[in-house]
Amino acid sequence: GExxxxxxxxxxxxEGDSAVIKCTYSDSASNxxxxxxxxxxxxxxxxxxxxxxxxEKKDQRIAVTLNKTAKHFSLHITExxxxxxxxxxxxxxxxxxxxxxxxxxxxxxSVRP
Amino acid sequence: EPEVTQTPSHQVTQMGQEVIxxxxxxxxxxxxxxxxxxxxxxxxxxxxFYNNEISEKSEIFDDQFSVERPDGSNFTLKIRxxxxxxxxxxxxxxxxxxxxxxxxxxxxxxxLTVT
Numbered sequence: 147g148e149x150x151x152x153x154x155x156x157x158x159x160x161e162g163d164s165a166v167i168k169c170t171y172s173d174s175a176s177n178x179x180x181x182x183x184x185x186x187x188x189x190x191x192x193x194x195x196x197x198x199x200x201x202e203k204k205d206q207r208i209a210v211t212l213n214k215t216a217k218h219f220s221l222h223i224t225e226x227x228x229x230x231x232x233x234x235x236x237x238x239x240x241x242x243x244x245x246x247x248x249x250x251x252x253x254x255x256s257v258r259p
Numbered sequence: 260e261p262e263v264t265q266t267p268s269h270q271v272t273q274m275g276q277e278v279i280x281x282x283x284x285x286x287x288x289x290x291x292x293x294x295x296x297x298x299x300x301x302x303x304x305x306x307x308f309y310n311n312e313i314s315e316k317s318e319i320f321d322d323q324f325s326v327e328r329p330d331g332s333n334f335t336l337k338i339r340x341x342x343x344x345x346x347x348x349x350x351x352x353x354x355x356x357x358x359x360x361x362x363x364x365x366x367x368x369x370x371l372t373v374t
Contacts, residue, residue, distance in 0.1 A: 180362065182302075189350065189365040190302060235302060246292075246315055247363060251301045 148173040150238050152250030159226050160258050167253050169236035170218040176238040179219045180247070181210060184233045193234075194221070226257045261285045263366035265351050271372045272341055280336045280369045282351030291334045292352040292363065293326065295319070302350065308334065341373045 149172040159165045171179075177198035182190035196203045196210045196219065203210050207226075212219040223230055233254050237247040264283045272278050284291050293305040307314040308326055316324075325337045334353075338345055348368045354361040 182365075189367045191365070192362050195362065246304045246307055247294075247302075248304070249302045 148176055148238055148240075148248040150236060150248050150250040152236055152253055154253060155251065156254045156256070158256040158258060161226060161228060163226055165223045165226050165230070165255055165257075167221040167223075167234055167236070167255070168218060169220070169238075169250050170216075171238045171248075172217065173238070173240070174214075174217065175240050178239045179210070179212060180237050181221050182235045182237065182249075184235065184252070186232075190235060223255075226255075228257050228259050231255055231257045263351055263353055263364050265349075265366035265369050267369060268367065269370045269372070271374065274343055274373055275340050278338050278341055278371065280338075280349050280351075280371070282334045282336070282366055283332050284334055284351065284353030285364055286332070288353035288355050288364070290314075290354045290356065290361070291326075291328070292354075293336045294350045294352060294365075295347040296350065296368075297347045305336075305349075338371075341371075343373050346371055346373045 151170045180195035181193050183193045184190045194205050194208050194210050196212050198214055201212055207224045209222040233252045235252045236250045239247050263285055266281045270278055291308040294302050295305055296302045304317050306316040306320045306326055323339045327335050348370050350368045351366045352363040354363050
């Protein structure tokens, strides 16, 4: 089955700096890659996703890049703010089979004011 | 914006007892899921449900677990005889259609504590 690895487990950045979170996946058939943000004690919330037919997607301060050959994808947050502090999970799934998402272990992002 | 709702927010039970976790998916969604998250760990898939039957289940979802959609709005997860290791946050999720391009919407979760 799919295995999603996420590194590092924690990341601390200064407010205003950029943060990059990387994930790798194992199943070359995976073609949908969402990113979820989870604040303490709350539900995971989708912040951005990417399909395998594109290499990059942006939404304001957030972008995701995908390298299908290397089987890795990354979340980029620019101009970080304290409210970006949360746990970020990457996930992967296969379109057409089912919507089962395989999550990475998550990374705790801390933005220092 | 419509949300997935879950009740209760926190459930404490003794080992060996049965628990039922309840979820109301978003009304026009057709696919329903349960995930769990042990404290400090990743979110893990338990089961998916469509057209009144299980579509897929993980190794975690053994005979102690069952799901049901008793009416047109509720989706429940039952654990027949809870174990200490069942302590976790359980998230219900729903999506409009299957396939990787239909985002999952998660509920706020039920924190299950087994003592």
